[in-house]
Amino acid sequence: MDELDRQILDILRRDARTPYTEIADEIGTSEGTVRNRVERMMDDEIIERFTISTRTGNVKAMLEISVAVDVDTKNVTERMADWEEVDLVWTVSGEQDIVLIVDAADTRGVNDLITKARDQDEVVNTKTRLILDEQLG
Numbered sequence: 001m002d003e004l005d006r007q008i009l010d011i012l013r014r015d016a017r018t019p020y021t022e023i024a025d026e027i028g029t030s031e032g033t034v035r036n037r038v039e040r041m042m043d044d045e046i047i048e049r050f051t052i053s054t055r056t057g058n059v060k061a062m063l064e065i066s067v068a069v070d071v072d073t074k075n076v077t078e079r080m081a082d083w084e085e086v087d088l089v090w091t092v093s094g095e096q097d098i099v100l101i102v103d104a105a106d107t108r109g110v111n112d113l114i115t116k117a118r119d120q121d122e123v124v125n126t127k128t129r130l131i132l133d134e135q136l137g
Helices: 003-014 020-027 031-043 073-081 107-118
Strands: 059-067 086-091 098-104 123-130
Touching: 003 020, 003 031, 020 031, 059 073, 059 107, 073 086, 073 098, 098 107, 107 123
Parallel strands: none
Antiparallel strands: 059 098, 059 123, 086 098
């Protein structure tokens, strides 16, 4: 990955629907170059998916999860990623092992997810933070 790839990714992070022609104009290259580089980054799994960010009026939260020391977090994160109200799952370093980014209809939905997480045999602790505001870079 080079500087041109990074410039393309920066633009797509702000708006994944930006036309390749606009990206090309902004970074000073051809539309074909942008298209080919995006396709290559998708093939190389640098770009995992294109997604949207919404302002639904829902309650967004970070659910920080600690698991037992002998647990393979990959299995746990794959299972949690399938939960309906979970937008993102991160494996992280530090006090917690996993962070879920949650978009629930209300606080009851967040609380239900906390309970669901705590019901997992591997989970030893949770910490929840409500997301009050979000700025896209």
